[in-house]
Amino acid sequence: MASLSQSPMSLTSLSNQSLVPRASFSNPSSVSLSIRGRNFPSIALQSRGRRFQFRCAAKPETVKKVCEIVKKQLALPEGSTVTGESKFAALGADSLDTVEIVMGLEEQFGISVEEESAQSITTVQEAADMIDKLLESKA
Structure with missing residues (x-):
């Protein structure tokens, strides 16, 4: 080589x-x-x-769970639409909210997200892709 x-x-x-x-x-x-x-x-x-x-798309059920967690963490109204393309900042999330979202994802999926990875997540789809990747490497 x-x-x-x-x-x-x-x-x-x-x-x-x-x-x-x-x-x-x-x-x-x-x-x-x-x-x-x-x-x-x-x-x-x-x-x-x-x-x-x-794009290496995450499983649809992963995206759905991430959307639900984001809605809950940001206390979004019931009729709010959150999709894979939704950006945390556009949903009103600041850096502390993003940390709380990542903590909620870690708890829900039983994973641990490195700080560098957590800082690079800006959309629901990116979070779902990262989760599927971590779950795959964990298995």
């Missing part, structure tokens, strides 16, 4: 050694990766105007 830190290598020499991932596009919203001859599943891309966003 080549080491990039010991000697500079050009992209050409790396690609000759099959260290550079190769991407193929089957259609404008799907990417397949191949590294060292190993193929990885396609990644779906969602169009957001002129940008694409990777």
Whole structure:
């Protein structure tokens, strides 16, 4: 295996050694990766105007539970709509509210969220994705 830190290598020499991932596009919203001859599943891309966003969607039941916890922690009225795309700040949450939401999620799902991860969560979907990832690694 080549080491990039010991000697500079050009992209050409790396690609000759099959260290550079190769991407193929089957259609404008799907990417397949191949590294060292190993193929990885396609990644779906969602169009957001002129940008694409990777999303490994959490289970719908996880998103639903997170929505309920966010509503409860923020004491939102019964008719309030909270979806995966809802941003905590747009729902009126400040940094303390976000900490309380994360604590509620930890308690509900029996997980422990690192402080760095907790600070990077800004939407319900991000929280649900993180929860599913932590539950998967825990299993």
